[in-house]
Amino acid sequence: MSDLFPKKGHDHDRCVNSALKQAEKVCMEENARFTDMRRKVFTLIWQSHKAVTAYELLDALTSEGQRVQPPTVYRALEFLTDLGLVHRIESLNAYFGCDRPDCEHLGQYFICTQCGRVAEAVNEDMSNAVLKAAAQVGFSIQATTVEIKGLCHDCATH
Amino acid sequence: MSDLFPKKGHDHDRCVNSALKQAEKVCMEENARFTDMRRKVFTLIWQSHKAVTAYELLDALTSEGQRVQPPTVYRALEFLTDLGLVHRIESLNAYFGCDRPDCEHLGQYFICTQCGRVAEAVNEDMSNAVLKAAAQVGFSIQATTVEIKGLCHDCATH
DNA sequence: CAGAAAATGATATATTATAACATTTCATCA
DNA sequence: TGATGAAATGTTATAATATATCATTTTCTG
Numbered sequence: 001m002s003d004l005f006p007k008k009g010h011d012h013d014r015c016v017n018s019a020l021k022q023a024e025k026v027c028m029e030e031n032a033r034f035t036d037m038r039r040k041v042f043t044l045i046w047q048s049h050k051a052v053t054a055y056e057l058l059d060a061l062t063s064e065g066q067r068v069q070p071p072t073v074y075r076a077l078e079f080l081t082d083l084g085l086v087h088r089i090e091s092l093n094a095y096f097g098c099d100r101p102d103c104e105h106l107g108q109y110f111i112c113t114q115c116g117r118v119a120e121a122v123n124e125d126m127s128n129a130v131l132k133a134a135a136q137v138g139f140s141i142q143a144t145t146v147e148i149k150g151l152c153h154d155c156a157t158h
Numbered sequence: 159m160s161d162l163f164p165k166k167g168h169d170h171d172r173c174v175n176s177a178l179k180q181a182e183k184v185c186m187e188e189n190a191r192f193t194d195m196r197r198k199v200f201t202l203i204w205q206s207h208k209a210v211t212a213y214e215l216l217d218a219l220t221s222e223g224q225r226v227q228p229p230t231v232y233r234a235l236e237f238l239t240d241l242g243l244v245h246r247i248e249s250l251n252a253y254f255g256c257d258r259p260d261c262e263h264l265g266q267y268f269i270c271t272q273c274g275r276v277a278e279a280v281n282e283d284m285s286n287a288v289l290k291a292a293a294q295v296g297f298s299i300q301a302t303t304v305e306i307k308g309l310c311h312d313c314a315t316h
Numbered sequence: 317c318a319g320a321a322a323a324t325g326a327t328a329t330a331t332t333a334t335a336a337c338a339t340t341t342c343a344t345c346a
Numbered sequence: 347t348g349a350t351g352a353a354a355t356g357t358t359a360t361a362a363t364a365t366a367t368c369a370t371t372t373t374c375t376g
Contacts, residue, residue: 004295033342035354054332072355074333079354090248091303093332093363108288110297121291129287130266130306133279137162138311139268145249145305148288153296191373193323212363230324232364237323251332251363 004110004119004152005049016046019097023085026101030083041076042097045086050116051094089118091147096120106130108146114155162268162277162310163207174204177255181243184259188241199234200255203244208274209252247276249305254278264288266304272313 006012023042027034034042044060045052054073061068077095080086085101088094089109096109096118106127110119126146134141164170181200185192192200202218203210212231219226235253238244243259246252247267254267254276264285268277284304292299 001296002294004297033353035341037355069355069357070333071335071357075355090305108291110292110295112297113300119295121295123287123291125287126284126291129281129283130304133266133281133284134268134306134308136160137268137277137279138159138314139162139270139306140309140314141306142271142308144307145303146288147248147303148292148297148299149302150292150300151298156296156298191323193372195324227324227326228364229326229366233324 001153005117005154012047012049016043019046019099022101026083026085032079032083037072038076038079041073042080042085045080045095046097049118051089051092051096051111051118053092053094057095087120089147090145091149106144106146109148110152111147111149112152112155113149114151117152119152159311163275163312170205170207174201177204177257180259184241184243190237190241195230196234196237199231200238200243203238203253204255207276209247209250209254209269209276211250211252215253245278247305248303249307264302264304267306268310269305269307270310270313271307272309275310277310 006015020039020043023039024034026032040061041057044057054070054077057073057077058068058070061073077086077088081088081095083101085098086095087098087107087109089096089111092111098107099120100122105122108121108123108126110121112118130144130146131141164173178197178201181197182192184190198219199215202215212228212235215231215235216226216228219231235244235246239246239253241259243256244253245256245265245267247254247269250269256265257278258280263280266279266281266284268279270276288302288304289299
């Protein structure tokens, strides 16, 4: 059985840093500015193994100093999701960092209802099934939402 | 190519009536009351080919007479979704009638961003791919959300 | 019919998200 | 290099979605 979540002991700070590097690269390529606010929001999202809501981000940003307003956060989120650096989890109204911002993909999300952790999968079987089903009914896809809720292996067995 | 939506000329009132019959049957079996309010909400949802928001339901119910309050509608929606008579479309914050309330299934939803129509699919390829992917990572599924947005064949070609 | 359980009504408020306009920051080039 | 226009952010207000809580009514059961 492959692991849904990173093994214990993995260096998450390093993941976050590597994600930041990737984000910088994507922004560079797209001629988009990775501003301070966008970087802060991106980092906060990446530091969490759970999906993060807009107002959690607001609170986190506000405790750092002066009051940040909702539009500020929502704009950063829009920027990041448009570039594919962050995904919105529709069933949670929350946001999660994308592992693979550099390639087009249909992502699928596993969400543990016990521990709250989220994991992105890029599973060809699922993607292909969706693409095939759409083709069968003449539907041209713009976006897909595949969110799977349940118990992760850790929570199911402990 | 199979049809995503009912053919023109199909008798929608008859569909709604048949859905009502099914709903009654399901409620009977579950020993649940299909009250007046629940029936109204169910009917309003079924009369629409689009997903319907809670506040659209509120407005529709209110115009019929005295003011209906949000909890009333949300309770009816909770009842209907718990029984599987209605599905929530997460990416729209809206609700859609279920064709097959009598059998357990993982539903998938096609949502046309042009005309707003929604269609439920119960596609084995997609369901199996999801089940298999979950099994591979030791994830035990409680609920799935598969929502596919894009252009239906009609909108893409006209 | 009494009493309990279920459903609905009513009020208030929490949570999520956006509209509109003002100000600041930043890249560009004259 | 500093004027200028575009992009980003700040600010205020409000819209849209959802729930908590307690009161009342309806329905089921004995």
